[in-house]
Amino acid sequence: MKRSARDAAGNPPKRPSRQDPVSCDFCRKKKLKCDRALPCSSCRVRKLSCCYGALPLGARASTEPSQTEERNVDDGILAQNARWNPRQSIETQIRGDNEPLQTVDWLETIVMGPRIPSAMPDTLRAELSHRGNEASPSQSAVSGESATLFGRGIASRENPATVHLPTYLPPLAEALGLFQYYCRYLDFQYHLIIPTQTEEQIKGIYMSAMHDKPINLAHAALLFSIASAALYYKLLRDAPDYAEQISREATFLSGAALIQASHVSYPTIEGLQATMLIGHQLSNMNLPPSVSSLFLPRSSVSQAISLRLHLIDSPQFANERISIQSENQNVELKRRLWWDLVAYDWLIGFLSGPQEWTYSIHPQHMIVNEPLNLEDDEINKTQGHPMSTPTAMSYPLCRLKLAVMCRQIVDETSHYHLRGQEVPYEITLALDRKLQEILSEIPSFFRFDQSSRRQHAQLYQDRPMFAWQRAMVQQGYHSRFCRLHRGYFVRGAKDPRYSYSHVVSLQSARRVLETKRMMDEEGPVFTPHSSVVWSVMHHVFMAASILLIDVCFNWDDILAEKRRAEVLDACRMLGRAQQSSPSAREGINAMMAILRKHWRHEKRPGSRSREDYSIASSNVVSQVSRSDLMTPVSLSTGSTALLQRPDGQSTLDPSAVLPSDPPLEDVWAEFIDGGAHAELDTPDWTVLLNELTNVALPNE
Incomplete structure (x- = not known):
């Protein structure tokens, strides 16, 4: 009565709570953590009906349109929901009606979206606030693909065995867009898919997903792998740090799909492709630790052996194929995958x-025919084209020939190297x-001479991948010449018996640098740019190091000034690469740390004096662990950039260019002008070159 009297007196009654249930009825009753899926993991394991607010989730959505309309009045919330939405409704892409999926989108993006930040830990809320308020213009301009995977937060914070993968599927249009990007700009390097x-x-x-059926987890793993590679290179130029983060998330989802599919125990072709x-x-990135073991080369070889790919053309398997009349397409795809593993x-x-002078796959332990030189639409044929005919398999076959030669070099020289002996010059x-x-x-x-380039100019115009592959073939072969003759390179400059090694090393190093210049200056222009591909820049750094050693060793040569200009031009290539890719920047910084460790400066009479630069920053950078997710705190011009870890600790940003670090061109000019030489135990300088090669393993 008192309450009614107060109401009658004009006091407004207490407004009922508008808090919608976050967890399902069962999880709230049992005080369990609900993942808010439909059904949630707790109800799915117990085979219970998953309801929210005593009503099925789909029914609840249809009975509360007023709340949805009221929230949509605020334009700011509308904009936030548009950015947050993890995926557009699948029904707008494929015909059909799936009310539960629509309701999940409604619940997560409208009902829960504005309330989630209040339930987050302080560190995560600060991280999201920083991303929203202090993101660089380049990050805010990235396309919708990046927001898709982060729609429900950071996937890699979840358990890969229980993460709800359909929630993180990008819209079909975006998925096909990433797929087309991969096919056009990335697949040509290895050609692992049809x-x-x-x-x-x-x-x-x-x-x-549209029919509410379980998705094929192996196919989902392949999709997320393609999205991971495509997102990384697509966003790398405008937002390199963000590109690495979003790619790591997609890689995690690919690994989660493989774990949920029990891929290690029951591998599939699609899982192996992923x-x-x-x-x-993405082998140069620090992959999420919870799934990284799935993507190691040795793990892929083990999966392929479990699939019996090393016995594809054995008599037993050949007879089985005849009896069941299997498609030749699947057999040829398996050959391609196996030989790609062998080549690597x-x-x-x-x-x-650690793998130097050894290999895992012995040629006598497999019976697999080499892939045929065929286009993908001809894959059912039983006879391939001659190598003079350009096809999608031309480059993988050339790469395989180089791999066979590398195996022969290991067979011939490993006996000497493993025993610390010098390989006979013969x-x-x-x-x-x-x-x-x-x-x-x-x-x-695949040749660079003028007549071949003119002859195939139209081919490069129609199919740019052949121009890119041509450059990769040339870099691959000539970098091996440098490595083969490395032990006699310096000796060849003073001993006529080894002069051939000195000449070949310099010629091959210059060819590697010339190839990189042509990739930058001649059409078709690489997409992504060649400077962001670490395998390319690793070869460039090694070639530049050979020229640097030659200049420092022969500083009083009559052509010393010309050689100095040649080295500094290569430095400018490396400097541009530092600004274009986190992986290239880290690799170059690590290799520079090796040079600084071995180099000491002794000023020659008449040499120009230069300001001494502090190199302490490079030592700090080399110790930074990027395994933790770190967020930039500040990156203003002329200030030191720090990274804030989730545990609240700050550390140095290895991607930032510190004010104490001079440009690479200045550092290398200091080496040359100061008469720098290496403090090494061996007169041929192979220790320095070995350590430079060992800094980071390039993709091949």
């Missing part, structure tokens, strides 16, 4: 690192002749 087949698999994922794609395209394994055996010359012979056999459209 585009028409993969496109059908992607559409099948959305068809299953792991190989990430391993090739043999190529890295001739690179410094063996080096014999291997050089074989490598020269293989280089002379590459197709004309």
